[in-house]
Amino acid sequence: MEIPESMKVMGIREPGGPEVMQFESRPVPQPGPAEILIRVQAAGVNRPDxxxxxxxxxxxxGASDVLGLEIAGTVVKCGSGVTRWVPGESVCALLAGGGYAEYAVAPEPQCLPLPEGITARxxxxxxETFFTVWTNVFDRGKLEKGETLLVHGGTSGIGTTAIQLGVAWGATVYTTAGTNEKCEACLRLGATHAVNYRADDFGEVLRRETAGRxxxxILDIVGGDYFPKNIALLALEGRLVQIALLRGTTVSLDLGDAMRRRLTITGSTLRPRSVAEKGAIAESLLTHVWPLIATGRVRPVIHAAFPLSEASAAHRLMESGEHIGKIVLDV
Ligand SMILES: NC(=O)c1ccc[n+]([C@@H]2O[C@H](COP(=O)([O-])OP(=O)(O)OC[C@H]3O[C@@H](n4cnc5c(N)ncnc54)[C@H](OP(=O)(O)O)[C@@H]3O)[C@@H](O)[C@H]2O)c1
Structure with missing residues (x-):
């Protein structure tokens, strides 16, 4: 397979608004040991971008300074020691960066085959969202069949994934979102009840919905003033899993209350975790989640697609907060 020496990437001129993104020419990266080089067909857009x-x-x-945490495409070259892939195969991959480009390198353990019936886009x-939701809701939050799950930001990329996985796992899923239209979208994904947090107090509504239990x-991306409400809403032995802090990092907690109700407060960030840890999450996804996608029980929710040349427009849409699900770039 012919691989050029240079490629186009969507670079950042300087930190700033969406307009700072522009095409640059860079050398095509070379796969090191246990890495593969992928010709990128599509790249997901995420809030961290x-x-x-x-x-x-x-x-x-050590990570690429080019944006882009997830891609799908075709394997074009394998580094030494790669055993699971050969050039020509289709893969999707979790990256620590470098996805907004024509070619990207990914560690072998962070690559997965395309689930059956799923396009590269x-x-x-x-x-990004499936690794994050799996490791937080299931590894850390230890969600069990028959339990209740609350997903804040139900129409975010993370939220649409968490609602569907929770439902497929046999949990009753509640969610919050900022408009009635977004709440309806969450119900269509399988949530039992969606609270418009701008109109109602989610704590009061969900205490009522769960008959006081x-x-x-709780999977939370908000933090700040949501923290005391989340804590108050947790059931006995409840687990709060914090994965972002849109409204603030500093909170206060009555440790006595947490102790008496045997609560767990946890959370994690995916990007700095080791290749081995990400590889272990990939194995879980392959075993437990890829079959759910192949049968259509869980599906990627794409709000809009843009060509890579219009990455600025994709970022403007994400910053508008109007999207429901994911935004993708066609490369
Ligand atoms: N820890 C990790 O490993 C990890 C990994 C990936 C992503 N994340 C984080 O997870 C979050 C979601 O990521 P994403 O890519 O899915 O983002 P996204 O699609 O852009 O969604 C962001 C959501 O946040 C909600 N929101 C924004 N400001 C809010 C506020 N002040 N109060 C309540 N809700 C608010 C918006 O919905 P409404 O219109 O309903 O308000 C929107 O649905 C981001 O904060 C991201 O940084 C964490």
Whole structure:
């Protein structure tokens, strides 16, 4: 397979608004040991890309400075020691950066085959949210069949994934979103009840909905003033899983209350975790989640697709907050 020496990437002139993104020419990266080179067909857009563009979320040491945490495409070259892939195969991959480009390198353990019946565009929006939701809701939150799950930001990329996985797992899923239209979209994804947080107090509504019992697992991206409400809403032995802090990082907690109700407060960030840890999450997804996607029980929710040349428009849409599900770039 012929591989050019240079490629187009969507670079960032300087930290700032969507207009700072522009095409640059870079050398095509070379796969190191246990890495594969992928010709990118599509790249998912995620909120952390916006934060990185603004200069508030630098790439971890050693990662590409080009935006893009997830892609799908074709394997074009394998580094030494790669055993699972050969050139010509279709893959999707979780990256620590470098997805907004014609070619990208990914560690072998972070690559997955396309689920049956799924296009490259659909597969490109799977890794970032599915790795994140799996490791947080199931590994850390330990959601069990028959339990209740509350997903804040139900129409975010993370939210649409978490609602569907929770429902497929046999949990009763509640969610919050900022408009009635978004709440309806959450119900269509299988949520039992969606609270418009701008109109109603989610704590009061969901205490009523659960007949005072509360929620077993809460997946939260908001933090700040949501924290005391989340804590109050947790059931006995409840688990709060924090994965972002849109409204603030500093909170206060009555440790006595947490102790008496045997609560767990946890959370994680995916990007800095080791290749081995990400590989373990990939194995779980392959076993437990890829079959759900292949049968259509769980599906990627794509709000809009843009060509890579219009990455600025994709970021503007994400920042408008109007999207329901994921935004994808065709490369
Ligand atoms: N920890 C990790 O490993 C990890 C990995 C990936 C993503 N994340 C984080 O997860 C979050 C979702 O990511 P995404 O890519 O799915 O983003 P996204 O699609 O852009 O969604 C962001 C959501 O946040 C809601 N929102 C924004 N401001 C809010 C506020 N002040 N109060 C309540 N809700 C608010 C918006 O919905 P409404 O219109 O309903 O308000 C929107 O649905 C991001 O904060 C991201 O940084 C964390």
């Amino acid at each position: 916006v934060m990185q563009r603004l200069g508030r979320y630098p790439p971890p040491p 659909e597969a490109a929006v799977l890794p 509360g929620i077993d697992v």
